[in-house]
Structure formats: C-alpha cells, structure tokens
Amino acid sequence: MPPPFPLSALIGQDALREALLLVAVDPSIGGLLVSGPRGTAKSTAARSLAELLPDGHFVTLPLGASEERVVGTLNLDEVLRGGEVKFSPGLLARANDGVLYVDEVNLLADGLVDVVLDAAASGINVVERDGISHSHVARFVLIGTMNPEEGELRPQLLDRFGLMVQLENCFDAEIRQRIVKARMAFDLDPDAFRRSYAPAQQDLAQRIRQARTVLPDLPFADDVHDAVSTRCIEAAVDGLRADLVMLRAARALAALESAETVTSTHVERVADLVLRHRRHQPEQGASDGGTDSMQAGKAGNGKEPSDDRQSQSTEAATNQRPSDGASQDDPDWGYLPPEPAGMLNVKGVIPLSTKKR
Structure with a gap:
C-alpha cells in the first residue's frame, strides 16, 4: 500500500x-x-x-x-x-x-x-x-x-x-487551489511531503495516546448532563443513544484538549456531530397555523376572516364595473371580442359521425 x-x-x-x-x-x-x-x-x-x-x-x-x-x-x-x-x-x-x-x-x-x-x-x-x-x-x-x-x-x-x-463541495477558489497544490506535491514526492508534516503527525499521535489514558477519569458535572438532555430534547431524537454518544464525544474532546473536566462548552462543540443524522423536525399542523392566522386577523381588526373575504369580493366586483357610464343593463356590457383559435389539420382522421358502428 x-x-x-x-x-x-x-x-x-x-x-x-x-x-x-x-x-x-x-x-x-x-x-x-x-x-x-x-x-x-x-x-x-x-x-x-x-x-x-x-x-x-x-x-x-x-x-x-x-x-x-x-x-x-x-x-x-x-x-x-x-x-x-x-x-x-x-x-x-x-x-x-x-x-x-x-x-x-x-x-x-x-x-x-x-x-x-x-x-x-x-x-x-x-x-x-x-x-x-x-x-x-x-x-x-x-x-x-x-x-x-x-x-x-x-x-x-x-x-x-x-x-x-x-x-x-468547495467553491472557494483559494481553498481549492491550496488543496490541489498539496495533493500534487504529495503525488510528486510522498516521502518529502510526509517528512514536512512529521512533527504535526507526531503531535496528533501523542495527543491521542494521552487522551486515551486520561479518558476514564474525566468527571461530568450536572450542567453537562443538563446541556446534553436539553439539546437532545430540542432535536426530538429517538431513544437515549444520542445522550450517551454526546457525553462520550464531549469527554473525548475534553481529553484531547487536556481539560480537567468536561464542560457544557465541549457539549456544544460536539452536538452537531451527534445530532445531524438523528434530528427530527417538529411537525407543525396546517390546522394550527390556520387557527393562529385567523385569531391574528380577528385581533387586528375585530372582524372574522370571512368578513374580510366578503368585503374583498365586493370591492373586486365594484372595481370591475364600467366607469365610462355604461351599466349592466347595456347588452354590450362585459362583451369580449372573439379571438382566433389555432386549427390543426390532421390528415387521415375520420370524423366521428362517419365511423361505422
């Protein structure tokens, strides 16, 4: 390999x-x-x-x-x-x-x-x-x-x-260029590229080893449990697996950073990783939304929404009446001139009246 x-x-x-x-x-x-x-x-x-x-x-x-x-x-x-x-x-x-x-x-x-x-x-x-x-x-x-x-x-x-x-996908031109340059440098000379990152790699490996050592001894305060349960309830997750995973992930993060205890800040930083694939959107019923809108409309003008709709219909009908002196008794009032309709000449089509029964 x-x-x-x-x-x-x-x-x-x-x-x-x-x-x-x-x-x-x-x-x-x-x-x-x-x-x-x-x-x-x-x-x-x-x-x-x-x-x-x-x-x-x-x-x-x-x-x-x-x-x-x-x-x-x-x-x-x-x-x-x-x-x-x-x-x-x-x-x-x-x-x-x-x-x-x-x-x-x-x-x-x-x-x-x-x-x-x-x-x-x-x-x-x-x-x-x-x-x-x-x-x-x-x-x-x-x-x-x-x-x-x-x-x-x-x-x-x-x-x-x-x-x-x-x-x-990355659409930042600067970041894309940095990624491509790094990959091309690695493909051209993997050993030289890896040597340039050897100190950083050793630091990450050392952090992992030390974190594994101190992991079991990191305590959880009550505010950490409160933060975890609050976020899981807000996300409407199923079961308690998310709570356990979030606590473990927060503890692992605290161990990586050599913290003396797990805090609610660690919980906030790992919450999205834990809840991204477990989060349920709260269901909002259409009837509730309609009821709220009706109540808001009634509170705003003291009338039922049906009264508003009736008023709007009356106003629209009034606006459609002729303003040039004509009245509805005029036989030409509301008359629309005929418009040409497209005709399609289809050869070989037998009229319905000539078909044999």
Missing part, C-alpha cells in the same frame, strides 16, 4: 479531522459516518487516521464480503471429533486496535452493517454456530463513507453510527 496522506495536511476539513480524532480517542462512541459527494477526501481522511493509532493497521471491508469473512468462522469438524473449538478470525478480529473502513456503507447488506455496528459499540464480536459460541475482543475505530446520490442508510442503521459529518 502507498503511504497515506497525512491527516494534519488536510485542508478545509476541520470538522472531519476533529470527528476522526474523537472516535480514535474513544471507539465506544460507535464509529463515524462521512457523507458527501465524490472527490471530497472521504477515503483519504479515513486512511490517514490509522497511522496515528498505536498499532496503525487499516482494514477495508469490501462490499462483496460474506458474513463468515467478516465475523469469522468456527471449525465444527474439530468440535465433533472431541477436540477444542478452533476459530478462524475474520475482518473484525483483524481490525482490533486499528481502523475498520467501510466504503459505500449504504450499499452494504443490512445484516452485515448490523453486525459491524454491534461490534463497534460493544468492542466484542460474538460468533455463534450450531449452538457453539465464541467471542473475542474487537475494539476498532469504525469509519463508514457514503455518497448520498447512491442511496441512503435505513434510519435504524443511521442512528447507530455515533457521529456523522456531512461534506460539501
């Missing part, structure tokens, strides 16, 4: 870089879903995270993978012979302590997405076959990417991704 593009060299993707660091610090957040059009550095960013982790391995889950290849298999022949259970590890086992990358996750079979999300949230992969169970640690950073033009994830699966970043 060619060397990855440095994460610290990404230009114009601050929200994506921060989200990647959060799930790297605390994989129990449940993974990151990156949605955006083609050519917005989704795959580049995912690959760039692996080298910042302690083990640094990157595992790709292909779309055509079978369930056995993903979760692993049990050798039942050895069990029937009276031997020990032999487990052949799958991609989830290989991704332990690394990054599991699923490109075009919206095109992956729903059953596989369920299995991967279960393992990402719990950190454990359980394989059951013919009454025999085997489990192993599967603590990995899950990154899924998708192009919304190719279809969406079901809401049940979408909710189970911890964080979501929505990328957009």
Whole structure:
C-alpha cells in the first residue's frame, strides 16, 4: 500500500479531522459516518487516521464480503471429533486496535452493517454456530463513507453510527487551489511531503495516546448532563443513544484538549456531530397555523376572516364595473371580442359521425 496522506495536511476539513480524532480517542462512541459527494477526501481522511493509532493497521471491508469473512468462522469438524473449538478470525478480529473502513456503507447488506455496528459499540464480536459460541475482543475505530446520490442508510442503521459529518463541495477558489497544490506535491514526492508534516503527525499521535489514558477519569458535572438532555430534547431524537454518544464525544474532546473536566462548552462543540443524522423536525399542523392566522386577523381588526373575504369580493366586483357610464343593463356590457383559435389539420382522421358502428 502507498503511504497515506497525512491527516494534519488536510485542508478545509476541520470538522472531519476533529470527528476522526474523537472516535480514535474513544471507539465506544460507535464509529463515524462521512457523507458527501465524490472527490471530497472521504477515503483519504479515513486512511490517514490509522497511522496515528498505536498499532496503525487499516482494514477495508469490501462490499462483496460474506458474513463468515467478516465475523469469522468456527471449525465444527474439530468440535465433533472431541477436540477444542478452533476459530478462524475474520475482518473484525483483524481490525482490533486499528481502523475498520467501510466504503459505500449504504450499499452494504443490512445484516452485515448490523453486525459491524454491534461490534463497534460493544468492542466484542460474538460468533455463534450450531449452538457453539465464541467471542473475542474487537475494539476498532469504525469509519463508514457514503455518497448520498447512491442511496441512503435505513434510519435504524443511521442512528447507530455515533457521529456523522456531512461534506460539501468547495467553491472557494483559494481553498481549492491550496488543496490541489498539496495533493500534487504529495503525488510528486510522498516521502518529502510526509517528512514536512512529521512533527504535526507526531503531535496528533501523542495527543491521542494521552487522551486515551486520561479518558476514564474525566468527571461530568450536572450542567453537562443538563446541556446534553436539553439539546437532545430540542432535536426530538429517538431513544437515549444520542445522550450517551454526546457525553462520550464531549469527554473525548475534553481529553484531547487536556481539560480537567468536561464542560457544557465541549457539549456544544460536539452536538452537531451527534445530532445531524438523528434530528427530527417538529411537525407543525396546517390546522394550527390556520387557527393562529385567523385569531391574528380577528385581533387586528375585530372582524372574522370571512368578513374580510366578503368585503374583498365586493370591492373586486365594484372595481370591475364600467366607469365610462355604461351599466349592466347595456347588452354590450362585459362583451369580449372573439379571438382566433389555432386549427390543426390532421390528415387521415375520420370524423366521428362517419365511423361505422
């Protein structure tokens, strides 16, 4: 594999870089879903995270993978012979302590997405076959990417991704030029380009290691819980998963910044990442809006809206009356001259009256 593009060299993707660091610090957040059009550095960013982790391995889950290849298999022949259970590890086992990358996750079979999300949230992969169970640690950073033009994830699966970043096309000429120049410099000489960003990469890796160490000891104050519940209620989310994910993400951010405690400011900074794919718009009934408008109209002039409509109709009729002395008794009043109508000459059409019955 060619060397990855440095994460610290990404230009114009601050929200994506921060989200990647959060799930790297605390994989129990449940993974990151990156949605955006083609050519917005989704795959580049995912690959760039692996080298910042302690083990640094990157595992790709292909779309055509079978369930056995993903979760692993049990050798039942050895069990029937009276031997020990032999487990052949799958991609989830290989991704332990690394990054599991699923490109075009919206095109992956729903059953596989369920299995991967279960393992990402719990950190454990359980394989059951013919009454025999085997489990192993599967603590990995899950990154899924998708192009919304190719279809969406079901809401049940979408909710189970911890964080979501929505990328957009860049229409700033200066930023586009900086991105292109950086990419061309990397393609021309990857080693030299990576050496120029080595100090920044080492700093990010060190921050991740230190944050993982202090993460369990960071306390939550009551105002943090208040901020989380308030934002989740305002977003009308389903269930309590958003509350838990928001607390974990805020704690990971506080750990990255070497804060002594988690604050409501940390909650505000991660709230959009947590709620973007979970937020429900409040339903506003048309009848309520109509009632409010009617009440407002009545309060403004003391009349019912029907009275206003009747007055407007009367006024419109008055305005349509002739002002040149003519009256409705005049037989020519309201007369409109005939206008020519277009005629279409269609050959071979038999008049309806001449058709045989």
